[in-house]
Amino acid sequence: MTRLAVLGATGAVGETLLKVLAEREFPLDELRLLASERSAGQTRHFRGEDVEVQLATEDAFDGIDIAIFSAGAARSRTFAPHAVAAGAVVIDNSSAFRMDPEVPLVVPEVNPQAAFTHKGVIANPNCSTMQLVPVLKPLHDAAGLEHVTVSTYQSVSGTGQKAIDGLRREAARSLRGETATAEVYAHPIAFNVLPFAGALQGDDGYTDEELKLVNESRKILDLPNLRVSATCVRVPVVNCHSEAVWVTTRERLGAARVRELLEAAPGVTVIDDPVGNAYPTALEIDGLDGVYVGRIRDDLGDDHGVALWVVADNLRKGAATNTVQIAELLTGVTAKR
């Protein structure tokens, strides 16, 4: 039995986390919900009980075994040392420690062994990387990854509840024939597509969201020289990220073999019958755990390549579910679901 703290309990990922903990019947001795002053004092319903949200302070982690952080990188940097000093293992969903060589970056279907090398902190990857690596891993094991190209179709939920509300208000105004105005991003997102997600990083015109796909994939797969081409795009979808992916391998696999490998891959579900209009879409995958793959085709532009379409719920597998899976790994718990 585990004493678990959640920092950022009232955010979009925090809310999803409570659902996932309940669904998977994660065995808990104590659940301590922590948030900033704005949300402290609220209550959250969990397994038939009302749990009060407490103010996150430096000594809020006393007696805690595992602390799941999802309150942004700044708060992770502030509170992680205190949680670790109190004896907790921190599973951090922010970008604060992901590229720290001392911190393992873990996707349980891909590199579970890395979780056990932690020195107090384990990092949870970014959503768009998270859903990609369980697909890449079996292809690498079978034939050696050479090059991965990915363009994303990212929902607004990762930006938070305010972005979901903003998208809806923008869409309502557009349907009333009013001029489009941007509520959330630099440009309107309703009935539009923005080739920009996150913030610029470095001088090469890349966003942090794109560089996470490059760097986090390399770290999780332990392939420091993997070639990754990435363009991250925001679309007017409430929840679930989709990705158009091309994978080139050293040995030729072909679409049929890739389909077999992915059907056998942990955490991956193949939905691929275009004749019957079956392929994963954001609306269908919303609320599901796991990674969903369709449109598996030989790459017409590369003899050693395949083309894929990958969808996952970015609040679940892309964030909350993966943190719970890491907690299950650490505690030896098998999920009930």
Next chain:
Amino acid sequence: MTRLAVLGATGAVGETLLKVLAEREFPLDELRLLASERSAGQTRHFRGEDVEVQLATEDAFDGIDIAIFSAGAARSRTFAPHAVAAGAVVIDNSSAFRMDPEVPLVVPEVNPQAAFTHKGVIANPNCSTMQLVPVLKPLHDAAGLEHVTVSTYQSVSGTGQKAIDGLRREAARSLRGETATAEVYAHPIAFNVLPFAGALQGDDGYTDEELKLVNESRKILDLPNLRVSATCVRVPVVNCHSEAVWVTTRERLGAARVRELLEAAPGVTVIDDPVGNAYPTALEIDGLDGVYVGRIRDDLGDDHGVALWVVADNLRKGAATNTVQIAELLTGVTAKR
């Protein structure tokens, strides 16, 4: 002065065509609007006059110099022989003749000379190919194209007015909290992304929309072995297609040189200042002619590659405007706009 017929005058592309002809002050002796029984008898306003839409019949092309067809492949196959027999040159916006080796497939910025090899019919490329080739051409001329990878973010307007209305109705229902229902495609498109555009073609799981990108690009650029990787995706956008593109060249160009080449390319406008949130988006480009490019970056996954974002109005440059440009080529007219 030209006697021009428009077959499919009342469709979404036909309506745009009348706007483009007026804006560019195309010199006309006669404008004959043709449509099926459903629309014959209606009138359309053109340059201050009401023009009656006539029934398309086999002898509707007498005395016509140029006939622009935008009424689907079946009607193109039916009427093209009659229009040609009547002495007209057909500029066909359907897929009927595009891959016919006897029929030139023309984008005036790319292969204008091909227009003059026609034997009565000139084909207009598919929208997603159309906006790509003016970008590829200067890069090929400078450094030799090796491989093009493209994933599309295609609006619904290419499916017709019924898809625009359907998207709006689906979005309104979703905003009222009702269950998503599909009005236009196999799955709901509002607040969703569909990794499927067009119809399956062949046994490899590809759609006709994807194969058009491969085959039409090769034909227009006269590069029969060009390697093209394509995934076509429908997004909940009313009008304008966006594309995430990676281009690999034999000689290394680099992002700075690619930006220079594209700034000088005919029909191409670069909007690329991510620090100032400047990149082309569908909503901004709606109603504009030409092809717009942003997010020009060195490809982190390929030393000889660059990444790009390409947007165009699929009813204008992707369809109507290109047919008018071809008509201008044939008649030696210079557009007033």
